[in-house]
Amino acid sequence: MSQKRFSPAAGPSQRQLRVGELIRRTLSDVLNRGEIHDPDLNAMPITVGEVSCSPDLKVCTVYVMPLMGSGPVEEAIKALARNKGELRRRVGAELTLKYAPDLRFRPDETFDRLDETRRLFSDPSVQRDIGADGAADEDEGGEG
Missing domain, CATH: 3.30.300.20 (K homology (KH) domain)
Incomplete structure (x- = not known):
């Protein structure tokens, strides 16, 4: 083998x-x-x-x-x-x-990738998605 x-x-x-x-x-x-x-x-x-x-x-x-x-x-x-x-x-x-x-x-190329990641996180559609996930987590944490 x-x-x-x-x-x-x-x-x-x-x-x-x-x-x-x-x-x-x-x-x-x-x-x-x-x-x-x-x-x-x-x-x-x-x-x-x-x-x-x-x-x-x-x-x-x-x-x-x-x-x-x-x-x-x-x-x-x-x-x-x-x-x-x-x-x-x-x-x-x-x-x-x-x-x-x-x-x-x-x-x-680490710094280039870091800049690209920052650019992606500053995109309004990504911010909207992050905000929606944060609101869903708060709702789940409040129940119980």
Whole structure:
């Protein structure tokens, strides 16, 4: 019988979440202190929003965004990709993992989704629906 090694529907394991958070903190510290000798990278403050790891912890996707729009996200990703080897070495030295994970940098779109959610909640039809649900809950709570 064959068994699947990874179940994509299950979500990340506790180990994946813990290692991802440790890598996020390590990268944030390295970038904050300016330990990488690249003037383009040190010129822009970069926020590391999230790190998601593959189940075998060999590949990590790092979601980044230049702080307060200090530069285009594409330039930040290019600068990080140029220094991927050095960043990977720093992560490997800091963590006690069997393998230093391969780092892949992607734009962090969390803030865009947050703005879209706010826009949806401010829509008058959504406000009307929320108000109707709140009135129904008060009626149910008052009986009894």
